[in-house]
Amino acid sequence: MIATSDLSVFIGRLRIVRGVTFKAQPGEVTAIIGPNGSGKTTLLKALSGDAAYTGSAGIDGIEIASMKPWQAAGLRAVLPQSTSLSFPFTVREIVRLGLTGGSAGPGRSGDRVAEALARVDLEGFAGRFYQELSGGEQQRVQLARVLCQVWDPVVDGRPCWLFLDEPVSSLDIRHQLAVMDVARTYAESGGGVIAVLHDLNLTAMYADEVLVMRKGEMAAFGAPRSVLDDRLLEDVFECRLRVGALPAGGVPFVLPQSAG
Ligand code: ADP
Ligand code: MG
Numbered sequence: 732m733i734a735t736s737d738l739s740v741f742i743g744r745l746r747i748v749r750g751v752t753f754k755a756q757p758g759e760v761t762a763i764i765g766p767n768g769s770g771k772t773t774l775l776k777a778l779s780g781d782a783a784y785t786g787s788a789g790i791d792g793i794e795i796a797s798m799k800p801w802q803a804a805g806l807r808a809v810l811p812q813s814t815s816l817s818f819p820f821t822v823r824e825i826v827r828l829g830l831t832g833g834s835a836g837p838g839r840s841g842d843r844v845a846e847a848l849a850r851v852d853l854e855g856f857a858g859r860f861y862q863e864l865s866g867g868e869q870q871r872v873q874l875a876r877v878l879c880q881v882w883d884p885v886v887d888g889r890p891c892w893l894f895l896d897e898p899v900s901s902l903d904i905r906h907q908l909a910v911m912d913v914a915r916t917y918a919e920s921g922g923g924v925i926a927v928l929h930d931l932n933l934t935a936m937y938a939d940e941v942l943v944m945r946k947g948e949m950a951a952f953g954a955p956r957s958v959l960d961d962r963l964l965e966d967v968f969e970c971r972l973r974v975g976a977l978p979a980g981g982v983p984f985v986l987p988q989s990a991g
Contacts, residue, residue: 829879884922
C-alpha cells in the first residue's frame with residue numbers, strides 16, 4: 732500500500748502541494764485528476780522520490796525519502812509526463828533501459844522487450860528510431876520501458892507499482908483504451924497503479940479510487956461515483972459540467988456544457 736500523511740511537496744523553496752493524505756491499494760487503479768497546475772505531477776514526483784517533501788509518504792511502510800534508488804527502482808516504475816531525447820536511440824534501446832533494474836534474467840531480455848512492445852501494440856517497432864515516431868508511438872515506447880522495469884506485478888509477495896503521468900495524453904481512442912487496459916490488468920494481477928488522467932470518462936471507467944487536486948491541495952478522494960459529482964467538478968475545474976450515469980452498471984459519464 733502507498734500511504735501519505737499530511738504530505739507537502741516542495742520545488743526548491745516553493746511549497747507546491749500541501750496537506751495531502753490518501754492511500755492507494757495494490758490491486759486497484761488510483762487516478763489523480765485536477766486542472767493544469769494543480770500539483771498532480773508534483774505529487775507523483777514526491778511518490779517517485781524525485782521531490783522533497785514534509786509529512787510522510789511510504790510504500791508498504793517504508794518512507795520513500797529513505798529508499799535507495801535501486802530499492803525504489805525494483806518497487807515502482809515512473810512514466811513521466813513528457814520525455815524528450817536528443818540522441819538517436821532505437822526503440823529497442825529505450826525499452827531495454829527498463830531492464831537495468833535487473834528483473835529479467837539473462838536470455839529473457841530480448842523476449843521481454845518484444846513482449847512489452849506487443850503489449851503497447853508496437854510489434855515490429857524495435858529497430859525504429861525513437862525520434863522518428865509519432866508522439867503517441869513515443870508515449871507507448873516509454874510505457875513499454877516502464878513495464879519492463881516492474882514486469883512482475885508482485886515480486887516475493889510484494890506488490891510493484893506503476894506511476895503514470897498522463898499516460899494517454901497523445902493517444903488515439905483505441906490506444907487510450909489499450910493502455911488503460913494494460914494498467915487495469917497490472918492492477919488485477921496484484922500490482923498497484925497511480926495514474927494522472929485528464930479524461931474524466933476514462934477515469935470513471937478505469938479508476939477504483941480518484942484523488943482530486945485543486946490548487947495544490949486535495950479537494951476530494953474516493954470512488955468515482957462519489958467524487959465525480961457536478962458541484963465538485965465544476966468547482967475544481969471552473970467550468971460547467973454535468974455528470975450522468977448509464978443505466979448499465981451506473982458508470983458515470985461527464986459532458987461539458989457550453990456556456991449560457
Ligand atoms: P499539474 O501536473 O497538475 O499540471 P504541476 O505539479 O506540474 O501541475 O505544477 C503545479 C504548480 O507548480 C504549477 O503552478 C507550476 O507552475 C508549479 N511548478 C511546477 N514545476 C515548477 C518548477 N520547477 N519551478 C517552479 N514552479 C513549478
Ligand atoms: Mg502534470
